[in-house]
Amino acid sequence: MSCQHLNDLTDEQIIPKANYPVFRCAECILINGRWVHLRICQTCGKMLCCDSSEHQHARRHAEETGHPVISSAELGEQWLWCFVDEQMKEY
Ligand SMILES: [Zn+2]
Ligand SMILES: [Zn+2]
Numbered sequence: 001m002s003c004q005h006l007n008d009l010t011d012e013q014i015i016p017k018a019n020y021p022v023f024r025c026a027e028c029i030l031i032n033g034r035w036v037h038l039r040i041c042q043t044c045g046k047m048l049c050c051d052s053s054e055h056q057h058a059r060r061h062a063e064e065t066g067h068p069v070i071s072s073a074e075l076g077e078q079w080l081w082c083f084v085d086e087q088m089k090e091y
């Protein structure tokens with residue numbers, strides 16, 4: 001099984017973590033929520049919280065917008081995840 005979303009995304013197109021001066025969930029800060037890990041939407045660049053977080057903003061964002069692919073924003077981690085195809089890819 002393969003995922004066209006991940007196949008289409010070249011390493012050069014992946015949004016660098018260095019673009020973000022502050023690492024925080026864009027939705028949690030509005031509701032005083034707490035996150036565990038952070039993810040970056042590769043379609044619009046929004047930084048949001050992971051599935052282990054109470055509000056799962058990255059997953060909800062994908063469902064609401066149709067933006068399929070996130071990357072991990074965690075230092076030392078270099079992987080992408082597609083919510084549509086449930087496929088992971090390291091880069
Ligand atoms: Zn996909
Ligand atoms: Zn959040």
Ligand SMILES: [Zn+2]
Nearest residue numbers: 041043044067
């Ligand atoms: Zn997005």
